[in-house]
Amino acid sequence: xxATVLVRPKPGILDPQGEAVGSALGHxxxxxxxxxxxxxxDLEVDALDAxxxxxxxxxxxxxxxxxxxxxxxxxxxxx
Amino acid sequence: xxATVLVRPKPGILDPQGEAVGSALGHxxxxxxxxxxxxxxDLEVDALDAxxxxxxxxxxxxxxxxxxxxxxxxxxxxx
Numbered sequence: 001x002x003a004t005v006l007v008r009p010k011p012g013i014l015d016p017q018g019e020a021v022g023s024a025l026g027h028x029x030x031x032x033x034x035x036x037x038x039x040x041x042d043l044e045v046d047a048l049d050a051x052x053x054x055x056x057x058x059x060x061x062x063x064x065x066x067x068x069x070x071x072x073x074x075x076x077x078x079x
Numbered sequence: 080x081x082a083t084v085l086v087r088p089k090p091g092i093l094d095p096q097g098e099a100v101g102s103a104l105g106h107x108x109x110x111x112x113x114x115x116x117x118x119x120x121d122l123e124v125d126a127l128d129a130x131x132x133x134x135x136x137x138x139x140x141x142x143x144x145x146x147x148x149x150x151x152x153x154x155x156x157x158x
Contacts, residue, residue: 032125034122038121043113
């Protein structure tokens with residue numbers, strides 16, 4: 001099953017990449033109030049059903065894909 | 080308006096970060112066939128409506144956020 005994980009810096013956590021993007025967009029003439037940059041991870045997971053796939057990907061997030069102290073994650077599983 | 084942009088390496092383009100993630104997940108005992116890593120960018124854009132916001136973010140993608148040669152992007156605008 002295909003899973004998409006969005007990993008984002010939690011609110012209040014410093015995001016230098018986002019600040020750089022926001023400032024660069026400003027210099028290019030775009031009106032942007034706030035920019036935050038995170039990761040999107042697409043995975044093809046071996047699992048019997050969507051619930052099992054989601055549980056496995058949650059484990060992957062806790063162990064490797066995200067740092068739960070400073071990042072939040074969101075998982076979407078598609079067939 | 081809030082916009083979320085997903086920037087992903089195009090199919091066929093080498094993705095060393097994705098390969099590293101896939102291999103690390105394998106070592107941790109997870110069954111993962113394929114892993115690709117891209118960026119998620121959350122923006123707060125000044126625009127009159129969703130169509131204008133999307134058009135502006137498309138410009139941002141072409142000029143800064145994505146490299147259209149090797150990356151594809153997907154834009155979602157919410158109120």
